[in-house]
Amino acid sequence: MELLISPTEIEAILPAGILFLTGLVLLLVDLGGKERADSGMNPKNHLVFIGCAGSVLALMALVTGGGSVVTSLYAGAMSDDAFGRFAGALVTLALLLTTLGAGGYLSSIGQNRGEFYSLLFFGAGAMVLLCQATNLVSIFVAIETLSLSVFVLAGYTTDRRPSSEGAFKYFVLGAFSSGFLLLGMAFLYGVSGGSLALSDIAANGPQVADDILFAVGVLLMVIGFAFKVGAVPFHSWIPDVYQGAPVIAVGWMAVAVKVASFAALLRLLVAAGGGETLSRLIAAIAVVTMLLGNLAALNQTNIKRMLAYSGIAHTGYLLIPLVLGLTGTGFESGSSMLFYLAAYSVTTFAAFAVIATLSRGQDRESIDDLNGLASKHPMIAVVMTLAMLSLAGIPLTAGFVGKLMIFRDAVEGGYIYxxxxxxISSVISVYYYLRPVVAMYFREATGDQHEVEHPWGLHLALALAGGAILLLGIDPQALVEFSVESMRSLLGG
Amino acid sequence: MASHILSLIVLTPAIGALLLAFVDRKNVSVIRQGALMISCVTLALGILMAGSFEGSTLGYQMVETHSWIPGLGIGYHLGIDGISILLVLLTCFTMPMVFLSTWKAVGTRVKEFNICLLLMQTGMLGAFVALDIILFYLYYEAMLIPMYLIIGIWGGKRRIYAALKFFIYTMVGSLLMFLAILYLWQHTGTFDLPLMLERLRTSTPLDPQAQFWLFGAFTLSFAIKVPLFPLHTWLPDAHVEAPTAGSVVLAGVLLKIGTYGLIRFAVPLFPLAALEFQPLLCWLSLIGIIFGALMALVQDDIKKLIAYSSVSHLGFVVLAIFVFDASAITGGVLQMVNHGLSTGMLFLLIGVIYERRHTRELSDYGGIARVVPVYATFFIIATLSSIGLPGLNGFVGEFLILAGTFKVDPLYGTVAATGVILGALYMLKLVRLFLFGPIIHDENRVIPDLDAREWTYLLPFVLLMIWIGLYPKPFIEMVQPSIEHYLQLFAY
Known part of the structure; x- marks a missing residue:
């Protein structure tokens, strides 16, 4: 094998490369130790600027490059197609928003250190790679890299016990799920004639489809991913981790990990198939996940926990396209998953970013802390309302179009149930999504909790996310088309 | 002909709301006058539209079609016919009166209040003229949020409970309808209503089983909105807690979207199921007529009394829809407008007295006709219109409904007529306890009578009531051709 890197290979890895490099630069820039003592309270705009520049560059590399579908880059480790670029762009957008919000938020809790940003960027680089990975080893390496970065982010506020507890739980369960993933990969490797590439697995799939080892291998990998995306019954870490971690990191985890994991899972299932049995199993998981997530969210008074359960419920909706794809009608329905992921990303980020604006010293995360927000900060309340309505799937928001696409596919595929x-679970969810709205608009503020000087970055991020929710709700045509094309590139290539 | 008048009517309030968002919140009078002006412009556009409406034409007029989200097959398709035109006009007419009535009543967060009301108006108008079923659904849902905020922010003591109940009830119904819409799309391949109807009649008819379930989903959603007995329980709560303007909009226009939806969507899309459900729905509306009237008879809160009277009155409209008789349905459409006028005015009048005395308990009043004679006159006119006295608007609709119902089934007609008698009973009881008799409470001796602003927004109601009552011909002529066209669906 020649060890030459072709221009197409460079083009494919450029976005992830930019992200990793930016992470390194951020780490080095913050090395100067002289202001260590008060560095926690400094908004450190220069880090935010470098981060934004890095993510914008990566985004440009993602959007402008590619075009045609190129497979088997780096000896089959990754491919360059519109699908990977679409998912990668979602991750990078979330990164841009998170970086914008991070400066002000971290200084408000007195923990503004360069590590946070570089961890974000290392994780983001790994996620972009995961979206493009086409062989079992590169998938695994990408997952492990992103998990490590996320574990540390979850435990970032070391002086808070819930944060460390959450991070530890996450780490143990994450390691456990990696075990599943690895074992599944081993089975697939064995059955598919000793190849790690998804394309070989796809080629061999039809011959070994009846082999029990093949089925078990796919199932184990699905379980591994189910941990990452928080599908029931592998969801138990989510509420604790979300509650403990600093809220801006939670927003990042909730969005980016889910996008990258779902992209990889979709790519895996398109290649491996799995047939009727797996489809029925995922359907069952989807049903339980939707119902349990929404029911458990009903009684939460901590808004981070509530959003954690709501995130679980949304994982349930996102599993529906996979069910449809596996039944043999084809994976065209994957496009609704891509759109839904985009809608979910901006919406969830907006909700967590609003919580971030409330924090002072530590997260204010009870629903009561939102009381009277509408009269003090009407624009922030509007963004939060938009986010809640979008999560509930009310028209004119991104979430509605996403649900419309997924449910439409389900009805079309004959899965009316x-x-x-x-x-039904959306109806249930309306109840708890309205609670923050009730608090913000219908109740009076009780204390001084909203007397907060808001950092510019967080405001800009909120404005962008709120605008995106509305734009995707009113004029989603461009993104709908784009997600259909992306899905086609994956299926055709 | 490419006309944009409908888009203009629908979007004017929303654009106005956007403009108001940039006005300083302290500048209350500018906000109030601005909102009033916007609604007057919408009314003027509505009258202009009615002027170019041709009653004899069948089918939709002033149609607008653009593609909107072609990737999902969703189009922007508006049009109007005899069934919707009166409701559009009613909405356009009610809103300026509502805005005028809030000048004193709403003192907190005036800006948000006016913006909410304007957005409501766009939602309601859009729902009446949308011909793409997803577009309709968007407007149908979109008006939920401003109403929710109006009840929740400016409402009474139990406002949060009432607002949530209102929202959740409506959402349950509309999400099931959403599923039915998706099924229809899968079956016919379009969201466009006329095209869908065409395909259901010719190329891809639905089997009775599917019609049964889909009709059930649509009707459940609209029956909650109407509200049809036994799904009415959110209404008294919402009315009692809502501020006056909220009640007027709710009773005056919002409830009609339920009955309109039945005529426009549920029945024509699934005619077989509609026939199958006919006895059930007729009996439910008859029970609603009697039950609402009996409940109204025992209420002490005036607003609650009117709320239950709405349940009773809208029972007539649903009955009219499901007896499938041309004169009954024409009466039903008129009754929607008449109920909007009479109940809207009654709620406005209750608001007027509430501003002065801050109570709605019947036992706190009595004998005030001597203190506020002009007010009492207006109140009695509204009451008589609600009862259906000949010469006022209520009579025309009720008479047509009863005549049509008797033709179809005398039993239905007899029960419904009993409801009319009960209606007179509770309304006259209200008038007697509220306006006449001795003055028990001394506070009631010094209530000021109507001022100029109140005259301005109450008088148009009275004029319209008399106009429709004495000369309903132009209104009936607008409606009737469309109804006859509509009934050809059932040429069985």
Whole structure:
């Protein structure tokens, strides 16, 4: 094998490379130790600027490059297609928003250190790679890299016990799920004639489809991913981790990990298939996840926990396209998953960023802390309302179009019961998504909790996310088309 | 002909709301006058539109079609016919009166209040003219949020409970309808209503089983909105807690979207199921008529009394829809407008007295006709219109409904007529306890009578009531051709 790197290979890895490099630069820039003592309270705009520049560059590399589908780059470790670029762009957008918000938020809790940003960027680089990975080893390496960065972010506020507890739980369960993933990969490797590449697995799939080892291998990998995306019954870490971690990191985890994991899972299942049995199993998981997530969210008074359960519920909706894809009607429905991921990303980020604006010293995370926000900060309340309505799937928001696409596919594929359960659980969810709205608009503020000087970065990030929710709700045509094309590039290539 | 008048009517309030967002919140009078002006412009556009409406034409007029989200097959399709035109006009007419009535009543967060009301108006108008079923659904849902905020922010003591109940009830119904819409799309391949109807009639008819379930989903959603007995329980709560303007909009226009939805969507899309459900729905509306009237008879809170009277009155409209008789349905459409006028005015009048005395308990009043004679006159006119006295608007609709119902089934007609008698009973009881008799409470001796602003927004209601009552011909002529066209669906 020639060890030459072709221009297409460089083009493919450029976005992830930019992200990793930016991470390194951020780490080095913050090395100067002389202001260590008060560095926690400094907004450190220069780090935010470097981070934004890095993520914008990576985004440009993602959007402008590619075009045609190129497979088997780096000896089959990754491919360059519109699908990977779409998912990668979502991750990078979330990164941009998170970086914008991080400066002000971290200084408000007195923990503004360069490590946070570089961890974000290392994780983001790994996620972009995961979206493009086409062989078992590169998938695994990318997952491990992103997990390590996220574990540390979850425990970032070392002086808070819940944070460390959450991070520890996350680490143990994450390691456990990696075990599943690895074992599944081993099975697949054995059955598919000793190849790690997804394309070989796809080619061999039809011959070994009846082999029990093949089925078990795919199932184990699905379980591994189910941990990452928080599908029931592998969801138990989510509420604790979300509650403990600093809220801006939670927003990042909730969005980016889910996008990258779902992209990789979709790519894996498109290649491996899995047939009727797996489809039925995922359907069952989807049903339980939707219902349990929404029911458990009903009684939460901590808004981070509530959003954690709501995130679980949304994982349930996102599993529906996989069910449809596996039944043999084809994975065209994957496009609705891509759109839904985009809608979910901006919406969830917006919700967590609003919580971030409330923090002072530590996170204010009870729903009561939102009381009376609408009269003090009407624009922030509007963004939060938009986010809640979008999560609930009310028209004119991004979430509605996403649900419309997923349920439409479900009805079209003959899975009316999945759509019905999805809709019933959406009804349930309306109740708790309205609670923050009730608090913000219908109740009076009780203390001084909203007397906060808001950092510019967080405001800009909120404005962008709120605008995106509305834009995707009112004029989603461009993104709908784009997600359909991306999905086609994955299926055709 | 490419006309944009409908888009203009629908979007004017929303654009106005956007403009108001940039006005300083302390500048209360500018906000109030601005909102009033916007709604007057919408009314003027509505009258202009009605002027170019041709009653004899069948089918939709002033149609607008653009592609909107072609990737999902969703289009922007507006149009109007005899069924919707009166409701559009009613909405356009009610809103300026509502804005005028809030000048004193709403003192907190005036800016947000006016913006909410304007957005409501766009939602309601859009729902009446949308011909793409997803577009309709968007407007249908979109008006939920401003109403929720109006009840929740400016409402009474139990406002949060009432607002949540209102929202959740409506959402349950509309999400099931959403699923049914998706199924229809899968079956016919379009979201466009006329095209969908065409395909259901010719190329891809639905089997009775599917019609049954889909009709159930649509009807459940609209029956909650109407509200049809036994799904009415959110209404008294919402009315009692809502501020006056909220009640007027709710009773005056919002409830009609339920009955309109039945005529426009549920029945024509699934005619077989509609026939199958006919006895059930007729009996439910009859029970609603009697039950609402009996409940109204025992209420002490005036607003709650009117709320239950709405349950009773809208029972007539649903009955009219499901007896499938041309004159009954024409009466039903008129009754929607009449109920909007009479109940809207009654709620405004209750608001007027509430501003002065801060109570709505019947036992706190009595004998005030001597103190506020002009007010009492207006109140009695509204009451008589609600009862259906000949010469006022209520009579025309009720008479047509009863005549049509008797033709179809005398039993239905007899029960419904009993409801009319009960209606007279509770309304006259209200008038007697509220306006006449001795003055028990001394506070009631010094209530000021109507001022010029109140005259301005109450008088148009009275004029319209008399106009429709004495000369309903132009209104009936607008409606009737469309109804006859609509009934050809059932040429079985």
């Amino acid at each position: 999945l759509a019905l359960i999805g809709i």
